[in-house]
Amino acid sequence: MAFLKRSPWIFHYDGSSCNGCDIEVLACLTPMYDVERFGVINTGNPKHSDILLITGSINRQNEHVVKTIYRQMGDPKVVIAIGTCAASGGIFAECYNVLGGVDTTIPVDVYIPGCAARPEAIIDSVIQALGILEEKQKQT
Amino acid sequence: MSAIYTTICYVLLAPLVGGLITGLDRIVTARMQSRYGPPVLQPFYDVFKLFGKANLTVNRFHSYYLVCFLVFIVMSGSLFFAGEDLLIVIFALIVADSFLVLAAYSTNSPYSCVGAQRELLQMLSAEPMMLLSAVGLYMVTGSFNVSEIASYGKPLILYLPGVFVGLVYILTIKLRKSPFDLSTSHHAHQELVKGITTEFAGPSLALIEIEHWYEMILLLGMVYLFFAFNPVVGVVAILFVYFIEVVVDNTNARVKWELMLKSAWLITIILGVGNLFVLYFVLHL
Amino acid sequence: MGLHMNWILFLILFPLLPAVLLLFFRSVSIQKWIVLVASALVCAGSIGLAVTCTQAKGQYFPITSDIFNKLIVAGDIVLALVFLYVCRRLPLKRYWIPLLAIVQYAAVVWFDLSGRVPETTHYIFVDNLSVIMALVIGIVGSIIAVYTIGYMEHYHKKHPEIPDRRGKFIATTFLFFFAMYGIIFSNTITWIYFFWEITTLCSFIMIGYSRTKEAVHNSFRALWMLLVGGLAFAAAILYASSICGSVDLRQLLAMDKSVVMLPILLMSFAGINKAAQFPFAKWLLGAMVAPTPSSALLHSSTMVKAGVYIVLRCAPVLHDTAAGAMVALVGGLSFVAASALAVSQRDAKLVLAYSTIGNLGMIILCAGIGSHLTLWAAVLLIIFHALAKALMFLCVGTVEQMTGSRDIEKMHGLITRMPLLTIIMLVGIAGMFLAPFGMLISKWAVIEALATRNPAFPVIVIFGGSLMLFFWMKWMGKLIAVTGPQPRQDEGIGIEWFALTGLAVLTTLAVPLYPFVGIHMIEPLYGFSPMLNWNVIWIVGIMLGLILILPLGFFIHWKNLVHVEPYLCGANVTDTHQFMGSLGSARDWSFRNCYIDKYFSEEKLFRGALVGSIVLLILMFSMEKL
C-alpha cells in the first residue's frame, strides 16, 4: 500500500555516540528541515514506528536494549544506521565494551556515512528506507 | 426521519470531517511554528498505514476494549445527532472513555497504566463541566433533548456565557491538547512515552485515532448548540473555538494533574455554577 | 383483602420462626436446611405479595383487637431490658449509652401505659413503596442469607479463635427481616419505633460478632449512635401524640405542615441517622469488622434502607420547605463527602462503605426535595443500589476469604487468578456507576429531576458522581490488568456461587425490568416520569444489549495478533514484572493506583463533613417553622 510511503513514523535510538548525529536527527524536525512535510513523526515509542534510526555504536550495555526495541516494532519495519559510529563503531570501535556497528546486533537496511551525518543525508536515507519498507510489505 | 439522516451522516462523515480538521490542525500548528507542515490528508494516510501494520499486543484482550470504545463513541455521537437526551449522550461518552481506560489498565504496562490514571483524572476534571452545561442548556430551553435545544431559536450563548467558557476550557482536556495532554498526546514526549496508547500498535492505534475523530465531532457539536440559532454563526464559532484550542496547544507546556484538576473545577464552579445561579435568579425573580 | 393481610402477617411474623429454630438446632446441616427453606419462603412471600397486591394509593388493614398493641408495648419493655443487658459490662464512664436507652424507653412506655398515645386501628398499611421495599428485602436479603451459610463455614475454619455462634448470627439475619418487614408495613409510629430499635439491636449483635476488641468497640459505637436516632424517634412519638394528637403516620402526613413539621423532622433525623449519613457515618464504617454477610445485609437491603425508607415516607411534608431543603443538603453533603473520601481508600470494604453512604445521600437528597420526580428517582436508587451493593460485598467477602486480603492493590490482576469471581465483581462495579446500569439510570433521573430546581442540587450530584466514577474506575482497572499466566486460585465453592450469580443476574436483569417496575409500581405512586418515555427505554435497552453482547468478543481468539512484551524502554527481561536495572541486574517494577491522600484523605475531609452536617442539622431544626 502506498500509505506507508506517506506516513513513515520514526523512532530514534542513540547508542554509544558523541551525540553529534543525535543532534542532527533532531535538526531534521526543526523548521529548517521540517520532515513532517513528508508525514514523518518522531514517535518515541517503537510500537508505533516504522523506521528505527540508530545513531552511535552498539556496546554490551545497549545491545540487549536495541534488540528488544527492534523486536517491539511492528512489521514492516526498517533500520537506518546513522553516522560512522552506527555503521562500524567509528571512533568507539576500539573501546573495551563496544561490539561495533548496529549490524552486529540487528539487520540494518540503510547506512548513512558521515561524522556527523548531515540532516539532508538523514532525510534522504528516510526516503530510501521508504522504498525498502514498501518492498517488505509486499513480501508479507 | 431527519434524525435518522443526521445520525447516518454522523456515522459516515464524522471520521472524514474529523480527519480533515485534524489535518488542518497539523498544518496550522506547523505554520505557527514556522514550518511547512504535512498535507491536509496526512491523518488519513497515517490511519490507513496503521491498518496495514502488524497488530502488536501485550495480551490478547486489551485491543478488544478498543472495539467497545469505538462502539460506544459512535453510539454516543449518534444519540447526539439523533437529537436525543444530552445527559445520556454524555453518559455514553463516559462509558466509551471508560473502555479506553480499561484497555490501558488491561495491558498491565507501566506507561499505559500511568496514562490510564491520568486519563481518569482528566475525566474527573472534565466531567462536571460537561454535565453542568447540559443542565445549563436545560435551564434555558426547558429540555434535555438535543433536537429541542438546537431548535430553540434564541442565541443560548447570551444566557450561558460562563458555561460556554467553562466548556471551552475543558474541551482542551477532552481533545487531549496541551496544556492538558496528560494521558497521551500527539507529539513525541519522553516522560510517559505515549501514555495511555503506548501498548497499542497498528490497527488498534488506528482505531484510537478514528475514535478521536468521532469524539471531536461530538464535542464540537456541543459547542455548536450554544450558537444553534444561526447555523452560519454556529460553524464559524466551532472553527473559532477550534482555532483557539490550537493556539493554546502551541503556546502552553503541559501542566501537572493538580493544576488541571484544580483549575478545571474552579472554572466549573466559578463560571459554570455561577452562571447557573445568576440564570436561576434572573429566571425566577 | 384478607389475602393481602395474610401475606403481610406472614412476612412479618414468619422470619421469627427460623430465627428461633436456628438458636435451638446446633447441627450445621440442619441449620443449612432451615436457612434454605426459610429464605425461599421469605423470598416467595415477598414476590407473592408483589403479585397479588399493588396498591397505588395504599390500603389500611384495620386491627381492632388491642392484643397486638399490648404486645408491642411488652416488646418495647423487653427491648429496653435487652439494651440494658448488653450494656452491663460497659465501663462506668460510658454510662450515657444505657442512659440513652433508658430515657427513650421510659418516656415511650410511660406514655403508652398511661394512655397518652392516641388510639388508632390503622396499624398496618401497604402501598407500592412498601411492596417495593418488601421485594428488595425479600429477594436480596434471602440471597444474602443463603450466602451466609457457606461464608460462615469458611469463616470459622479460618478463624478458630472466634467462638462458633453461627446459629445466632443467622438467626439475627432473620430477626432483621422481621424488623424490616415490621417497619415497612406498620403505619403507627409506635409500631415502627419498636421494629426500628430491633434493627439497632440486630446490627449491634452482628457488628460485635467476633468479640475482638475492635469489634466490641465498633459495636458499641454503632449502638450509641443508633440510639441517638432512636431517641429522636421517641421524641417524635411523644410530640406527635401530645401535640398532633395522632400516631398514625398517614394522618400525620396529611396534617398541616406547620403542625407536624417537628415530629416529621425528628423522624427524618432518625432516618438520616440510620442511613449513616454524616455526622453519623462512623457507625457504618465501623460495621465492616463484622463478617461480610452482615455488612452486605446492613448496606444493601436492610438497616440503612430502613433509614431512607422513613425519610421517603416523610417526603410529602418535607416537600417545598426550607427544612426539607436542609435534609436534602445533609444528603448532598454526605454524597459528595463520602464519594471524595472513597477516593483515598485502599480497603475494598471501606470503599464500599463510603459509596453506600454516598448513594444513600443521593436518596436522602431526593427525599428531602420530595417532588414527584425526585421520589421516583429515589425509589429506583433503592432498588438498584441494594442489588449492586449486596453483590459487591459478597464478592469482596469471597475474595477476602480466598486471598486473605481485601486491599484493592492486592487485587491487581485478579482476573487472571480468579476469572469467574472477577467477572461477577465487574458486573457489580459496572452496576454501581456505568451506563446503562441501574445506578446510572437513577443518577440520570436525579439530574433530570433536579435541573428544574435550584442549581445547587444538580451541581452536588454532578460533582459527587464524578468522584464516584473516579474511584470505581480505578478499582475496576486493578481487577482487569492481565498480568500474564498466573496460578489459578480457588474461587470459593458451594452455595456462595448461587448467591453471587443470582445477584449478578438480578443486577443486570433489573435494567430491562425497570420500565415495568416504573409503570406498574412507581408511576401509580408518584406519577409519570421522564425516565419512562419510549426513547429512553429504547436507548437504555440498546446500551444494555451492547454491554452484554460486546464482551462476548473477549472469548474470540483474534488472529494476526503478534505478541510482544510491554514497553519498558527496551530494558525488558523475561519476567514481565522486572526490568534490567542500570547495573545489569533485573529489578522489580510494580504499579499502584493513585489515592490522592493530599486532598481526599480522612484527616482532611472527615472533620469538615462532620461539622458541615451538624451545622445543617441545626439549621434544619431551626428552620422548622419556615
Ligand code: SF4
Ligand atoms: S558518527 Fe561522529 S558525530 Fe556521529 S555519533 Fe559518531 S562520532 Fe558522533
